[in-house]
Structures are given as C-alpha cells and as structure tokens.
Amino acid sequence: MSPVSHDADDPLAWAREYTPILRSYQEEYGETKPLSGYTVAFASHLETKSGVAIETLREAGAEVLFAPSEPQSTHGDVVDALDAREGITAFAWEGMTDDEFDAAQHELLEEEPDFILDDGCELIAKVHAEHPDVAAQVIGGGEQTTAGITRLEAMEEEGILQFPVYGVNDTPMKHFFDNVHGTGESSLTNIAITTNSIVSGKDVVVCGYGYCGRGIARKARGMGGQTIVTEVDPRKALQAHMDGHRVMDMAEASEVGDLFISATGNREVMREEHFEKMQDGAILANSGHFDVEIDLEALEAAAESTSTPKEGVTQYHMPDGRRLNLLAEGRLVNLTGPFSQGHPAEVMDTTFAMMFVAAYDMLVDGPDLEPGLYNIPDRLDRAVAERKLETLGVSIDDMTESQQAYTEEWEHPDSSF
Structure with missing residues (x-):
C-alpha cells in the first residue's frame, strides 16, 4: 500500500493512517472507477473518518452528495476540504441549526441520488x-x-x-467492533474529557444492553466503575447479570447512580420520576443516535435554573438543592461534545468499509433484490474481515480438506458416537 499523505493542511491525513481498508479500496478502484455514472448520497457525522469514506466513494468513480446525520457533530474543516473537490458536493456546514440541517437533507434529495448510504435512516x-x-x-x-x-x-x-437496503449495522464486521468497542471507548473517553472526572469507583448506570450498551458497560467496569444495567428485554437483562453487572429497573438505579449513560435507541429512558430520585451531582449522558433518550423537556421543567459550570456541561439546579449535570445537551456524547471526535478511526475503517461494499455490491454486481431490508451477504462481511487482518499482518488457518468435508457431512462414519 502506498504511503499516506502528510499534507499539514489536509484534515483527513491523520485519519487515513488508521483506515487502511478504505485506502486499499481507493488504490484498487482508483483507476477502474467501477462506480462511475452513479450518484451516491452519504449521510453521517461529518468528521475525519467519514471524510475518508466519502473520498473513497469518489475515488471509485461515484459523484458524492453528503449531508450530516446530526447537526452538531459537523467539523467545518472536513466539510470545506471535501466540498472543494470535483465530484463531491456538501450540503452541510459547521454550526447548522436543526432547521438548516433538515432543509439541507431535503436539498440533497432533490438532486435525485441513485444510492443512499445512511445514518439513523435520515435520508x-x-x-x-x-x-x-x-x-x-x-x-x-x-x-x-x-x-x-x-x-x-x-x-x-x-x-x-421502495428499494432494497442492506442493514450494515447488523453485520458482524460492524456491530462486533463499531458498536461494542467504538461506542464503548469513545463514549467513556468523551465523558471523562468533558467532565475531567474519574470513572473508577463510580456507580455507572448503563441503560440498554445491546451491542453498544454491552461495550460501554464492559469498558466502564474495566476502568473500575461499579456497573449497573437497566433493560426492558428479559434475555438481555439475564445476559448482563451473567456478565457480572448488577441489573436493576430504572427506578432503583436512579437512586444509586453517579453516572448515567443511555444507549437504547428509544425515547425517554431517563424521565421525570428518575430525575426526582437522582443524587446531587449525577452526570447524565446519551450515546444513542437521537437526543430523545433523556427527557429534556421534563428535566428543564423540573429545574429552577440552569448554569454552565464547564464547557459541554449544563447543570440543572433542582428546587431541593440537588444539581444534575447533562452532557452535550443530551445529544450523542461521543460526537457532539466540545472535545468529541467520535469513534476511533481503526474501528470506523471496518464500518465504512462495509458501507462501501454495500454500495459496490448493489451498483456493480447488481443482485436482483426486491424492495426491503436485507442482511449483507456473509461473503462480503468475510471479505472485509480478511482484508482487515491483512492490513494488521495477522494470519489465520485454512481448513484442511478433511475438515471442510467434516463440516459438510451430516453423517460422520469415523465418529465414535
């Protein structure tokens, strides 16, 4: 693989060093341009890693239109650098209001893209x-x-x-790494940086035990946190219990938690009856896609006043003297806080690689799919995993002929069973 550019004025230079899969696609398809003739719409958090993904689509020949999936996570230098390139058009700028964010997405769609790579099903x-x-x-x-x-x-x-959609989120090369390690590490890192407080020794309440919640809880415990999980699914609650976390309902957890992190993908996970029980100084953060997991209207209604003791922290002063500290205005804590940079580039390399192959498979290989939601074919997921291992210099075994045959036979004549 060719060396990475170190142009001091290029905001994507550092991210490229840690996204070798995407760079390998740029090199492989940079001359043949298999996506030529197609217009690809791309919505995501617009920072350096998504910038590398956008330029990868362009290197493969696509016309790329991009917009944010969240108005407060846009990095202006990345947008400007991409928009200056031929064949890439921005529908975004740093500091967009919610109304401007919504209007920009509609403006993009009026350009009639052929393919949509999405985040949060926005587009x-x-x-x-x-x-x-x-x-x-x-x-x-x-x-x-x-x-x-x-x-x-x-x-x-x-x-x-009206058209087929690959569920990139549900493929192993995405949720095993991005959701668990990316969300887990970046959420806790940005909470620690924003608050300048320690996780060790705190009662950390993780709301939701899907892949994201699992990663947050596991890594919080690794940092010395006393982890508590809340859930609505009995099977996930049992899984959290067997993984060594305390499991409580939110009513009980709200009385003991020091740090609350929501990662459910649903709304009003923390609400009025929970705010009433929380301890003085409790920290509230959201790692879900939308700013609905913490009931902000109820929190504002319950408070006598608010203040900003630290950048990225809104302190709600309750009538009884308690203070509740909300991070990043209830938006994605790992992407919209004052110091947030999102997931580490190494893990976004696999996620955006899966997004790239989703577009390549439908546009170039042309599977005959009816409208609907589909799992990404296992062959594509496996191919990205193999490419990732190659970039890491990690080797694995191949099955022998007898081992392969063993997996394909339902009768095993040599077995002693």
Whole structure:
C-alpha cells in the first residue's frame, strides 16, 4: 500500500493512517472507477473518518452528495476540504441549526441520488415521506446504525420501502467492533474529557444492553466503575447479570447512580420520576443516535435554573438543592461534545468499509433484490474481515480438506458416537 499523505493542511491525513481498508479500496478502484455514472448520497457525522469514506466513494468513480446525520457533530474543516473537490458536493456546514440541517437533507434529495448510504435512516425516511418520485428511482441503500435499522424495520412492516437496503449495522464486521468497542471507548473517553472526572469507583448506570450498551458497560467496569444495567428485554437483562453487572429497573438505579449513560435507541429512558430520585451531582449522558433518550423537556421543567459550570456541561439546579449535570445537551456524547471526535478511526475503517461494499455490491454486481431490508451477504462481511487482518499482518488457518468435508457431512462414519 502506498504511503499516506502528510499534507499539514489536509484534515483527513491523520485519519487515513488508521483506515487502511478504505485506502486499499481507493488504490484498487482508483483507476477502474467501477462506480462511475452513479450518484451516491452519504449521510453521517461529518468528521475525519467519514471524510475518508466519502473520498473513497469518489475515488471509485461515484459523484458524492453528503449531508450530516446530526447537526452538531459537523467539523467545518472536513466539510470545506471535501466540498472543494470535483465530484463531491456538501450540503452541510459547521454550526447548522436543526432547521438548516433538515432543509439541507431535503436539498440533497432533490438532486435525485441513485444510492443512499445512511445514518439513523435520515435520508431514507425523508425520501419516502417527502420525495416519493425520487424514492421510486433509487437503486438501493445501506444503513449503519441500530436506530436506523429500527426505523427501516417499521417501514418494511408497513410495506412502504421502495428499494432494497442492506442493514450494515447488523453485520458482524460492524456491530462486533463499531458498536461494542467504538461506542464503548469513545463514549467513556468523551465523558471523562468533558467532565475531567474519574470513572473508577463510580456507580455507572448503563441503560440498554445491546451491542453498544454491552461495550460501554464492559469498558466502564474495566476502568473500575461499579456497573449497573437497566433493560426492558428479559434475555438481555439475564445476559448482563451473567456478565457480572448488577441489573436493576430504572427506578432503583436512579437512586444509586453517579453516572448515567443511555444507549437504547428509544425515547425517554431517563424521565421525570428518575430525575426526582437522582443524587446531587449525577452526570447524565446519551450515546444513542437521537437526543430523545433523556427527557429534556421534563428535566428543564423540573429545574429552577440552569448554569454552565464547564464547557459541554449544563447543570440543572433542582428546587431541593440537588444539581444534575447533562452532557452535550443530551445529544450523542461521543460526537457532539466540545472535545468529541467520535469513534476511533481503526474501528470506523471496518464500518465504512462495509458501507462501501454495500454500495459496490448493489451498483456493480447488481443482485436482483426486491424492495426491503436485507442482511449483507456473509461473503462480503468475510471479505472485509480478511482484508482487515491483512492490513494488521495477522494470519489465520485454512481448513484442511478433511475438515471442510467434516463440516459438510451430516453423517460422520469415523465418529465414535
């Protein structure tokens, strides 16, 4: 692989060093341009790693239109650098309001993209709801988040999806690494940096024990936190229990927690009856896609006043003298805080590689798929894993002929059973 550019004025230079899979696609497809003739819409948190993903699509020949999936996580230097390139168009800028964010996404969709790579089902939901003529012409899409998959499942259930979508979030090369390690490490890192407080010794309440919650809880315990998990699914609650975490309902956990981190993908996980029980100085953070997991209206209504004791921290002063500290205004703590940089580049390399192969498979290989939500073919997931191991210099075994035959036979004549 060719060396990485170290242009001091290039905001993507450092991220490229830690995204070798994406760089390998740039080198492999930079001359043949297999995505030429297609326009790909890309929505995500617009920072350095997503910038490398966007330039990878362009290197492969696509015209790329990009917009944010969250208005407060946009890095202006990344947007400007990408927008200056031929064949890449930005529908974003740093400091967008919620209304500007919404309008920019609609403006992008009016350009009639052929393919949509999405985060939170932002573009896919909007194109169906308000641009049905455009949706009817879209070839396919890919979705990288749990929240987005939930929305797509609801759309499929209602029978309104107009094109096939690969559920990138649910493929092993995404949720085993991005959700567990990316969300886990980046959430806790940004909480620690924003608050300048220690995790060790704190009662850390993790709301939700999906892949993201699992990663947060595991890493919080590794940092010395006394972990508590809340859940609505009895099986996930049992899994958390067997993994060594205390399991409580939110009513009980709200009385003992020092640090609360929500990662459920649902709304109002922390609400009025919980705020009433929380201890003085409790820290509240959200790691879910949308800013709905903490009931902000109820928190504001319960407080007598607010202050900003530290950048990125809003302190709610309750009538009884307690102070509750909300991070990043209840938005994604690992992406929208004052010092947030999102997931580590190494783990986003695998996620964005899966997004790239989702587009490549539908646009170039052209599987005959009806509209609906699909798992990414295992062959694609496995190929990205092999490429990742190659970039790490890690080797694995191949099965022998007899081992392969053993896996394919339902009768084992040499067995003693």
